[in-house]
Amino acid sequence: MLAFTLRRMGQTLVVLLVMSFIIYGLIGLMPGDPIDIMAASMPGVTPEVVAKLRAIYGLDQPLMLRYWRWLMAALQGDLGFSRTHSQPVLEVLMPALWQTCKLMISSFVLSVIAALILGVVSALRPGGFVDSFVSLFAFAGISVPVFWLALVLILTFAVALHWLPASGMTNVGDGGFMDQVRHLTLPVLTLMLANTGQFTRYVRAAMIETLRMDFVRTAWAKGAGAWRVVIVHALRNALIPVVTIMALSFGTLFSGALVTETMFAQQGMGKMIYDSILSNDFNLALSGLLFATLITLLSNLAADLAYGWLDPRIALK
Amino acid sequence: MKHIIALCAAGLSAGLLTTSPVRAAAHDQLTIGVAQFPSTLHPDIDAEVIKAYALGFVMRQITAYDASWKNSCLLCAELPTIENGLAKVEDRPDGKKGMAVTIKLKPDLKWGDGEKVTAKDLAFTWKLARDPKTGFSNTHPWTRADKVDVVDDTTAVLHLDKVLSSYNEWDQILPEHVEGPIYDKAQASGDYIKETAYARAPTTPGLFDGPYIVTGYTSGAQIVMEPNPYWPGTKPGFKRIVLKLIENTAALQANLLSGDVDMVAGEGVGLTIDQALELQKQHPDQFTYIFKPSLTYEHIDLKVGNPILADVRVREALVYAADRKTLVDKLFQGMQPVADTWVNPLSADFASEIQHYPYDLAKAKALLAEAGWKPGPDGICRNDKGERLSLEYSTTAGNRLRELQQQVLQSNWKAAGVEVTIKNEPARTFFGETVKKRSYGALAMYAWSSNVNESPSRTLSSSQIPSEANNYGGSNYIGYSNPQMDKLIDAAEQELDPAKRKAIWANMQEIYAKDLPAMPLFFRAEPHVVPKWLAGYTPTGHGDMSSYWSENWHAQ
Numbered sequence: 001m002l003a004f005t006l007r008r009m010g011q012t013l014v015v016l017l018v019m020s021f022i023i024y025g026l027i028g029l030m031p032g033d034p035i036d037i038m039a040a041s042m043p044g045v046t047p048e049v050v051a052k053l054r055a056i057y058g059l060d061q062p063l064m065l066r067y068w069r070w071l072m073a074a075l076q077g078d079l080g081f082s083r084t085h086s087q088p089v090l091e092v093l094m095p096a097l098w099q100t101c102k103l104m105i106s107s108f109v110l111s112v113i114a115a116l117i118l119g120v121v122s123a124l125r126p127g128g129f130v131d132s133f134v135s136l137f138a139f140a141g142i143s144v145p146v147f148w149l150a151l152v153l154i155l156t157f158a159v160a161l162h163w164l165p166a167s168g169m170t171n172v173g174d175g176g177f178m179d180q181v182r183h184l185t186l187p188v189l190t191l192m193l194a195n196t197g198q199f200t201r202y203v204r205a206a207m208i209e210t211l212r213m214d215f216v217r218t219a220w221a222k223g224a225g226a227w228r229v230v231i232v233h234a235l236r237n238a239l240i241p242v243v244t245i246m247a248l249s250f251g252t253l254f255s256g257a258l259v260t261e262t263m264f265a266q267q268g269m270g271k272m273i274y275d276s277i278l279s280n281d282f283n284l285a286l287s288g289l290l291f292a293t294l295i296t297l298l299s300n301l302a303a304d305l306a307y308g309w310l311d312p313r314i315a316l317k
Numbered sequence: 318m319k320h321i322i323a324l325c326a327a328g329l330s331a332g333l334l335t336t337s338p339v340r341a342a343a344h345d346q347l348t349i350g351v352a353q354f355p356s357t358l359h360p361d362i363d364a365e366v367i368k369a370y371a372l373g374f375v376m377r378q379i380t381a382y383d384a385s386w387k388n389s390c391l392l393c394a395e396l397p398t399i400e401n402g403l404a405k406v407e408d409r410p411d412g413k414k415g416m417a418v419t420i421k422l423k424p425d426l427k428w429g430d431g432e433k434v435t436a437k438d439l440a441f442t443w444k445l446a447r448d449p450k451t452g453f454s455n456t457h458p459w460t461r462a463d464k465v466d467v468v469d470d471t472t473a474v475l476h477l478d479k480v481l482s483s484y485n486e487w488d489q490i491l492p493e494h495v496e497g498p499i500y501d502k503a504q505a506s507g508d509y510i511k512e513t514a515y516a517r518a519p520t521t522p523g524l525f526d527g528p529y530i531v532t533g534y535t536s537g538a539q540i541v542m543e544p545n546p547y548w549p550g551t552k553p554g555f556k557r558i559v560l561k562l563i564e565n566t567a568a569l570q571a572n573l574l575s576g577d578v579d580m581v582a583g584e585g586v587g588l589t590i591d592q593a594l595e596l597q598k599q600h601p602d603q604f605t606y607i608f609k610p611s612l613t614y615e616h617i618d619l620k621v622g623n624p625i626l627a628d629v630r631v632r633e634a635l636v637y638a639a640d641r642k643t644l645v646d647k648l649f650q651g652m653q654p655v656a657d658t659w660v661n662p663l664s665a666d667f668a669s670e671i672q673h674y675p676y677d678l679a680k681a682k683a684l685l686a687e688a689g690w691k692p693g694p695d696g697i698c699r700n701d702k703g704e705r706l707s708l709e710y711s712t713t714a715g716n717r718l719r720e721l722q723q724q725v726l727q728s729n730w731k732a733a734g735v736e737v738t739i740k741n742e743p744a745r746t747f748f749g750e751t752v753k754k755r756s757y758g759a760l761a762m763y764a765w766s767s768n769v770n771e772s773p774s775r776t777l778s779s780s781q782i783p784s785e786a787n788n789y790g791g792s793n794y795i796g797y798s799n800p801q802m803d804k805l806i807d808a809a810e811q812e813l814d815p816a817k818r819k820a821i822w823a824n825m826q827e828i829y830a831k832d833l834p835a836m837p838l839f840f841r842a843e844p845h846v847v848p849k850w851l852a853g854y855t856p857t858g859h860g861d862m863s864s865y866w867s868e869n870w871h872a873q
Contacts, residue, residue, distance in 0.1 A: 032749020047781070047790020049454050056452040056507045085536045086357040086516030092536065151567060158575035166577040167563050172346070172533065172541050265563045267537045275537070278745075 005301070012297045019293050020074075021067065023286050027277060028063040034083060034280040035059060057083060070283065080283030084276060089287045092272065097291070099169065100268035102184060104257065107191035112246060114196045119203025120235060126208055134200060141197025150190045150263040157186060167265035187264040191257055195249070202245050206238035213237070240307060247303030248296070344850055344872035345556040350569045350578035351586045354537050354562045358524070359515035360489040361446065361453040366860075367586045371560055372489065373864025374542050375525040379420060379439075379487035381861035382769040386663055388485060391865065392434070392526070394421045394471075397485045399813055404484050406813070407476070416477040418462075418484050424471050427547035428492050429522030429530035436473035440465045441493035443475070450506040457486045480811045482818060483770070495523040528553045528868035538562055554853065554871025566592055573846065574600070580851065583609060583843035584862050590649055591718055593844030604846045608652040609856040612769065613841040614659045617710075618752070618761040619834060621796040625708060626759055630688040632833040636674040638681035638733035644725045645839050648718070656837035658826045659765060659773060663858065665815075666770060668823035672830040681733045690734065698734035707736040709758025711751065714741035719762060722838070752794045753783050761794070764841065769859045772810045773825065777834070779803050797834040 035053045054060045058069075070080055079089040122134040158166035164186055165171070170179050210216065211234050219229045258270035269288060276284035355368035360376055377391040390396050397403035403419040426434035445451045446459030453459070461483075462475035477484060495514050503509035514521050519534040528548045533541030540560040544553040561578055563569040566588055572578045573596075581587035588596070590608070597606045619626045619635070626632055641655045657674070660667045682692075690698035690706050698706035710727065712719045720741070727737045740758065742751055751757050765776055775781055779798035781791030805825045812818040845856050845863070853869035856862075 030749075031746045032753075036749055036753070046775075047787055049458075050790050051788065052449055053452055053454060056450070056510065058507075081511050084356045086359075086362075086510065086513075087536065147567075151571065154568065154571045154575070158577065159571055162575065166572045166575040167568060168561060168577070169535075169538060172539070172557065172559050262565045263568045265538065265561065265568070267535070271564075272537070 001305075005305070008301050008304070012294065012301070015297060016290055016294060020071065020286060020290055023289050024067045024070065024282065025063065027280060027282055027285055028066075030277075030280065032280070033059050066282070070286070079287045082276070082281055082284040084279045084281040084284065089283050092284055093287055093291065096267055096269050096272040096288075099266055100270070102180070103187055103261070103266055103268055104191070106184065107188045107195065108250060110188065110192045111195035111199055114192065115199030115203050116235075118196070118200045120207055120230060122200065122204045123207030123211060124230070131204075134204070138197035138200040138204075141193050141195070142201070144194070146190060146194050146257070146259045147263065149193060150186070150260060153186050153190055154263070167263075169266060183264075187257075187260050187266055190260050190264075199242075199246065199249075202242050203238065206241050207234060210234045210238040243306050244303055247299045247306070250295075250299045344579075344848075346559065347555045347557075347580070347851070347870070347872075348559045348561055348578045350563050350572055350581045351560055352562070352564050352566055352569060352588075353586045357513070357516040358519050358531065358534075358540075359510075359513050360491075361442075361451075362510055362513070362515075364454050366584060369860060370582060370584050370586055370862050370864050371540055373527070373862050374529045374558060374867045375527040375531055375545075376489045377527050377865070378489050378861070379422075380485060381865050382857065382859055383861070383866075384855045384857045386665065386769050386857075386859065388769075390423075392422055392426060392490070393487075394423050406480055409478065413478075414480050416480055416484050418475045418477060419468075420473050420475065420487065422471040422473075423549070425549040426526060427545075427549070428494075429525045429545045429547060431547050432492065432494050432523060433470065434490070434492075434526050435470045436467045437470075438490045438493050439473045440467050441497060442490045445491065445496075445500060445509070450503070451500070451509045452507060457483065457488050459488070480813065482810060482812055483772075484813075486768075490526075492523050492526075495521060529558060532557075548868070551868040553868050558867070570596055573604070580604075580847040581845075582863075583607070583845035583856055585611075585613065585841075585843060588844055588846065589718060590652060590842055590844050593846055594650055594652070596846065603849075605849055605851070607845040607847065607856055608842040609845065609858040610652075610654050610661065610663065610840045611843045611858040612661055612664075612860070613764050613766050614656060614661070615653075615764045615838040615841055616656070616659070616762070617836040617838065618757075618763075618795045619836060620755065620757060620759050620761070621798075621834070622755070623708075623759045625706065628688045629831075629833065630684045631690070631706075632836070633674070634681040634684040634688070634733060635730065635735065636833065636836050637677045637684065638735065639726050639729050639836065640676040641838060642676060644722060648721055648725070649839075649842070652842040653839040654842075655839050658829045658837055659767070659776070659835075660822070660826055661840050661858075664769060666819055666822035668819075668826045670823070671827045674830075678733060685734060692734045696731070696734055697736045705736055706734060707738065708760055709740050710737045710760040710762070711740050711742060711747065711757045712762040713744040713747050715743070722762070753789050755783075755794060755796050760836075762838075765792075766860075769861070772806055774806045774810065777802055777825075777829070778806050795834045797832070799828065799832060802828055802832075 033054070035050055035057065058066060073080060082089050082092045085092045118134045118138070122131040125131055154166045157164045165183050169183050216229060216234050219233045224233070257268070258274050260266070261268045261271040269292065273285060273288040273292070276288060351367060351370070353365070353367040355365055355371055356363045358368065358372060360372055379392045380388055380396060381391050383389045388396060395401060395403060397418050397420065399405070403421070405417045407415050407417045409415040420439060422434060422436060422439070428434060443459045443462060443465045446453045461477050461481060463478045464476040466474040468474060499512050499514060500509055503512055514524055520531050522530050525531060525545060528545055528550060529542035530545045531540060532543045533539070539562060542558045543556065563572055563578070569578070569581060569588060570592065573581055593606060593608070619632050645651055645653050645655055654662065657671060685698055685706070689700050693699045710723060712723060723739055727739065730737050748763070752761055752763065775792045777793060777797055779793070780803070781793040782796050782798065783789040783791045783794065802825060805821055805828070809818060809821045809825065812821055843856060843858060847854055850872045851870060852873040853871055854863060855866065
């Protein structure tokens with residue numbers, strides 16, 4: 001187990017290094033540079049000023065040299081300076097990450113709980129009334145665009161009912177726990193509704209298959225109670241494929257939810273990464289994407305380790 | 318246990334639903350929705366429209382153009398002019414002519430921490446701007462002056478190295494007592510940008526000399542501003558102004574309707590005109606809608622070097638065949654005035670006695686025939702060699718309004734026998750590569766923004782044509798080169814007599830209308846959506862924005 005974990009960690013570092021090179025190169029190949037973007041909104045700017053700004057931001061240097069300098073600094077813990085926020089990258093990254101954690105983990109946990117309940121209930125009587133209703137809900141969640149869902153929720157709960165704020169993270173002068181919860185409610189609900197459908201379908205499919213297996217029949221025959229058979233025997237086994245899906249989803253959580261964050265003016269990782277790519281903020285884009293990659297890789301590792309726990313027959317080599 | 322969980326759930330629900338924000342009936346806070354956010358609040362680094370808007374509340378330029386597009390004093394006591402003697406032409410040691418401009422600051426100005434705003438701050442700002450390591454990129458460059466004499470606490474004389482008609486246009490000044498130590502510590506190129514308090518500690522009161530100061534700043538989310546206790550002018554009308562970023566304009570509209578934001582800023586940082594018009598249609602009585610024509614000039618570059626467009630008769634025919642009035646009426650309810658040149662009719666330098674191009678399909682066809690283009694069997698013109706009159710038309714992909722305009726114009730031109738194929742690109746590619754390197758086929762549609770009375774040097778002077786030799790600097794993307802225009806641009810930039818200057822500008826507009834390096838479309842109108850209870854709000858339509866006079870805004 002230890003050797004397996006160490007080997008995977010080594011692979012993770014190699015993947016991160018390769019990814020950093022690819023991402024830096026791709027952003028650098030995008031047409032236009034940040035000074036061009038800046039110059040477009042500067043009446044009266046002269047070519048001399050543009051050249052001076054390029055030199056100050058180091059954009060007059062070859063791409064590879066810039067990447068090498070970034071890498072050397074990053075290895076010493078300095079992720080660089082965000083040009084668009086005028087702050088060190090870590091100072092921009094950390095608040096965004098915290099906001100993403102609040103938003104995404106809440107919605108993820110709620111989605112998983114809802115999916116487990118709905119998936120199991122649905123699988124108990126496939127084709128029944130409850131299953132049909134849950135399937136309808138699940139497919140609606142999968143197929144409805146997040147953008148539209150967010151707008152509907154804003155129009156209902158903020159515009160029509162005035163129950164909840166339409167956007168933002170806190171009210172000016174407040175910022176207390178309940179204020180944050182109020183501001184998170186609609187974005188979390190949006191993401192939860194969007195994710196629950198997908199997870200529910202996975203849980204349902206895995207449970208239906210597991211409930212047909214011999215060991216479940218044996219458990220019934222031995223007179224085990226319904227709770228024990230369904231939850232302890234069937235669900236635990238059904239979770240193996242579901243955990244893979246959820247681990248992958250958990251990794252992508254940290255790259256944020258661009259549409260939801262934009263609609264509800266939440267300053268999370270998704271929006272931060274998107275904005276930094278669009279504005280050629282190399283250091284910030286690179287750090288954000290690498291962080292998302294790292295979490296995805298670690299989530300996969302955690303999923304692999306979880307298989308061993310869920311099914312002791314699976315050996316990690 | 319079940320009871321405890323139920324109680325907690327009930328409590329949470331009640332908390333969520335009953336403590337929702339209730340807007341004070343007294344309107345002591347104004348929340349403004351914006352779709353962009355500034356990178357920093359430093360007035361001279363990273364010039365951005367949204368930054369200029371935000372700074373309008375908290376920092377003042379020395380001078381600014383007002384709502385009637387007249388230059389006026391904000392920090393200065395009297396606008397320097399040749400007539401009042403505060404501006405003089407002087408002989409320079411090298412024998413050339415320069416200018417001495419005396420800036421007299423208002424005597425009672427203070428920074429937000431109570432320190433006096435002095436002429437030393439002005440000299441400090443000038444010093445920073447002259448230092449290439451700081452990376453200043455302000456609108457009215459301090460580098461026009463090569464020497465500053467501080468006469469007393471409120472008076473400084475700026476010595477310009479040449480005669481410039483823009484001698485009395487000056488930007489914000491920086492607080493030496495806050496920024497001085499930071500600048501002194503910054504050694505390497507770019508260090509100052511990283512360490513300036515405007516980026517690292519933007520809620521420092523001493524950074525601001527406007528009616529409001531920044532009291533809360535969440536990068537990429539919101540800016541909170543409260544009255545500057547040391548502001549000597551009109552007492553601000555709000556206890557708090559909040560600029561709130563909501564990038565998605567559909568969500569911005571929903572926030573407006575829910576009352577989470579009170580107004581949406583115009584000035585190009587809020588809703589697009591079609592969204593504002595639609596909102597007005599649906600909620601005509603809920604808000605005040607103001608559509609202010611601006612200096613943003615929407616046009617189509619007619620590529621120099623395209624063999625078809627080389628004939629001025631073809632360029633004229635394209636303009637005659639375009640029904641711009643109907644386009645503006647149908648798409649924008651007539652809110653955006655049709656343009657004849659890049660000069661807005663609201664400008665003092667506008668000339669009406671130039672060649673106009675009203676919609677005239679017959680004339681367009683006649684001009685094409687004169688240029689050797691005759692309609693073929695499919696209605697599309699051909700020349701003697703049998704080549705089709707076919708042009709490629711590009712703009713920014715995904716910009717719905719521009720794509721609509723393309724469809725209308727494509728149809729207009731088809732009626733005249735001109736085939737137009739649309740080839741759009743994402744904005745980054747379009748501006749970053751295609752327009753800059755003039756690699757578009759024939760027609761490129763986009764907008765220019767300029768300041769009031771700004772010389773067209775940037776966009777029409779032959780010295781500003783981007784090329785490999787100048788590392789694609791300059792904004793004369795058309796590649797327009799006319800020695801007479803170059804001469805007039807230089808003359809306009811140096812002419813101090815307003816009457817003579819106006820004549821030079823008229824001459825430039827006349828040449829532009831005849832040469833037609835670009836096809837004028839219209840001037841964009843800025844859509845301002847403001848609450849009915851807001852008084853004292855006056856959009857300007859140019860770069861010196863409504864927020865520059867925000868102390869006059871109040872609830873009624």
